[in-house]
Amino acid sequence: MKVYSGTDPQIDLRNVGAYAKRVEAVGYDGLHVSETVHDPFLLALLALQATRRITVRTSVALAFVRSPLLTAYTAWDLSKMSGGRFHLGLGSQVRQNIEERYAMPWSPPADRMREYIGVVRAAFDTFRSGELVPYEGDRYRFTRMQPYFNPGPDTATVTPPIYLGGVGRRICAVAGELADGLLTHPTNSDPQYLRTECRPALESGATAVGRTLSDFEVVAGLQVITGLTDADVATERERRRRLFAFLYSTPAYRPALDRYGLGDLQARLAAMARRDDWSALPSVVTDEILEQLVPTARYGELPVVVRERLAGVADGVTLALPEDPAHDRRMARVVAELRAG
Numbered sequence: 473m474k475v476y477s478g479t480d481p482q483i484d485l486r487n488v489g490a491y492a493k494r495v496e497a498v499g500y501d502g503l504h505v506s507e508t509v510h511d512p513f514l515l516a517l518l519a520l521q522a523t524r525r526i527t528v529r530t531s532v533a534l535a536f537v538r539s540p541l542l543t544a545y546t547a548w549d550l551s552k553m554s555g556g557r558f559h560l561g562l563g564s565q566v567r568q569n570i571e572e573r574y575a576m577p578w579s580p581p582a583d584r585m586r587e588y589i590g591v592v593r594a595a596f597d598t599f600r601s602g603e604l605v606p607y608e609g610d611r612y613r614f615t616r617m618q619p620y621f622n623p624g625p626d627t628a629t630v631t632p633p634i635y636l637g638g639v640g641r642r643i644c645a646v647a648g649e650l651a652d653g654l655l656t657h658p659t660n661s662d663p664q665y666l667r668t669e670c671r672p673a674l675e676s677g678a679t680a681v682g683r684t685l686s687d688f689e690v691v692a693g694l695q696v697i698t699g700l701t702d703a704d705v706a707t708e709r710e711r712r713r714r715l716f717a718f719l720y721s722t723p724a725y726r727p728a729l730d731r732y733g734l735g736d737l738q739a740r741l742a743a744m745a746r747r748d749d750w751s752a753l754p755s756v757v758t759d760e761i762l763e764q765l766v767p768t769a770r771y772g773e774l775p776v777v778v779r780e781r782l783a784g785v786a787d788g789v790t791l792a793l794p795e796d797p798a799h800d801r802r803m804a805r806v807v808a809e810l811r812a813g
Contacts, residue, residue, distance in 0.1 A: 481508035489522030502527030532563030544595035556630030563637035648677025653689035717753035
């Protein structure tokens, strides 16, 4: 199993290089950089410059707030400068964020993402060959590339693998049809979802185009509560409680709670979010709810817990780097055991 770490959404840009070096030293396979308060491609650039071995993957860059050609240019450059260590992770975001936070038009994501990936892949082929490989769809048209604007022909650069972040069955089917991997959301990384909804949708998408998923990677965005001592675990539990409450305040993630009979909790969280009562969100997430949905284990037991949870349903997992660097050696043992198992 491959093991990836992530970045804190609020990380200071001046600290990205040092953080990425820690991730590499601990033995992770790669680092996921998110799109929150920083541009993920900028974070990826800083992380790639500071490291020599690990994969750096956007998890995820928002597709529909960017031109697909600009995304392709950036991904190609990052792959070229890093010797192929960059992976392009794309996601759609919910309608309210697209329209009200990013001030961009929204449309149903599955069909649009299929065309978006079509343009990105056509652009990659154009850069490789030095000749326009056009793409025409209902939403996107890529039909012009003057030689002055073409970085090719370039047969040396590794074409960046494309991963999709997704929750619904339709976007998972698109991933199975066109992508190299799937990045599951922290709210939808439980075994029941992966086994009964995610993987069947991936297989459906792959089968529709005569494809197999033999080289496809499912990376579970697992949340865990861990630490060296009981006090460490208690501190981490409160941090995860806050994140849990924020994530599940989004109505799109209600089905994840419905699977465990907790749909009413999502309604309460959503109502509080609509009132901008963000500080009170964690108060309605009990210890019992966390224990049901977020695995808890000290470092020594964590590899067994993760393997049992994801056996047969995921090929990779995200586990946070410890907040305290003094615990990096402990996490290094966790990572090594998971990678070996």
